[in-house]
Amino acid sequence: MYVKTTSRKTKNGTAVRYLHLAHNEWDPVAGRSVPKILHSFGREDQLDRTAITRLVASLSKLLDPAEALAATTAPGLAFLESRPYGGTYALDQIWRRLGIDQILIQLLQGRRGRPRDVSAERVLFALVANRALAPSSKLAAADWISNDAHIDGLAATSDDACYRAMDWLHDVRERLEAEIYNQVANQLNLEVDLLFFDTTSTYFELDEADEPIARDEHGLPVSPPASASASASASASDGDGDGDGEQDRAGFRTYGKSKDSRDDLPQIVIGMAVTRSGIPVRVWSWPGNTSDSALIRQVKDDMRDWTLSKIVWVADRGFASAANRRYPRRGDHHYIIGEKLRSDSPEITTALSRQGRYADITANMRIKEVKVSEHERFVICHNPEAAARDAHVREQLITQLRELIDGSDTLSVIKRAELRGKISARPALNRYLRTTPGGRLRINARAINAEANLDGKYLLRCSDPHLPAADIAVGYKQLLQVERGWRDMKSIIDLRPVYHRREERIRAHVILCWLALLLVRIIENTVGDTWVSIRRHLNRLQIGTFHGPAGRFRQRTEPTKVHRDLLTKLGIAAPQQIIELAALS
Structure with a gap:
């Protein structure tokens, strides 16, 4: 028939x-x-x-x-391969909607060594998509792009092309950040009245730190090389990146106070500014030994030229020094900074001892404003649930300490001193221990009462005289957004390990991670789900490659209801059924 x-x-x-x-x-x-x-x-x-x-x-x-x-099936039609497509397609659509593709094309236009087509922009997008979907080194990323993913407009690439694209990215990074911010702010109507800033560090598994080189006040290498007199002056500086305009000498990957508890390895410091909705608007990189005051100064200077309204900077307790608080107040900016409760500062002691009633602002937070200074305000925040948890933990610690010192009066002086030294190495227990004039070990009831007074509390310092106390407390609580950003940067985007050696490529790697986090956070906020879940569903939308007598074509799989719902929430049209069609020559 x-x-x-x-x-x-x-x-x-x-x-x-x-x-x-x-x-x-x-x-x-x-x-x-x-x-x-x-x-x-x-x-x-x-x-x-x-x-x-x-x-x-x-x-x-x-x-x-x-x-x-x-x-x-047509005679001679062969199914060659299948690749995940939904993730790269969604990221690419958001990338284009924000206009990042056109920004990059314009910034890279006419640069020496740049090809005439848009392959550089496509390679950079592919590297960003790699960070969001399958983080790997640039060598592995080139293989992933060529053999494991489908990038519209980029059939394949090489590791050399990836490195060239990163070098271009480093050259245009400052203009790129400003252009992207303006584009994102217009597209998303970002509220930047509260800008959250925090830093982290990432280490390198090296035997030695980088050789020190001359750097400007922002930690960037001085080019051309400094003169002999300037080098001598730089060598005499303290090298902490806080030379008030004088050149310091430091390697980019150098030793510093690590937030990864790896003080034995060279590191770099990375800072990020995030809006209250979690959108990362800018990222910075500094040598691993850069001081906090230098970080604050550069961030303030860099953001000064952007078209921003009045900004209230929100930072954690690591930036609470007087020098760090003084610099953001230049101009029309103010700050909300967390303070250490266990401090010898007279202001903090006065604020915590001041009597007054708390006002409930949420189900698990109440606040009390304390007037201590003419120029600053203190807000004490109290979380009843956290207070109960702190009390429970303290009871467990005291029980453990009591078991350790029980019967210690019968020990010799040497044995008792050994026990005292062992407990002192455990700060959580040592806090509640006291030693009598006779050398006997006792529970410190005064320390217990002092700690009980701090249960569930944290103290905020604010320089804005008009910001309501409730907004101060809620604003600081939203600092969790930047902390979540660091967690995602390190776990999902895989900021670490960094496989690069040259400083400009390390900086470019950080920019790629920032761009990936920007796309991821926009998708998460729009869909209302985590990127891990969204990525899992999107990657199930595949693209198959077929070869027949007439040529080769690529066809996507049929979108499921989950795919259609995700794309609808993102405002993205479903991809065409036939992605590519090439006749035999």
């Missing part, structure tokens, strides 16, 4: 084709097979293709799936 075609001429002489369902029967008179028409489908140009589709589907039910596929 087969489809037979016949031709007839109309009155005006035009040939018209007709389609028939036929099969061959043996004609004993003629001694050969002759076709017999079973059904006529009519003129080819008037064919009811919907009815044909229903007929084929109905007949396919009579076959098992393998036979049905073989019967409806």
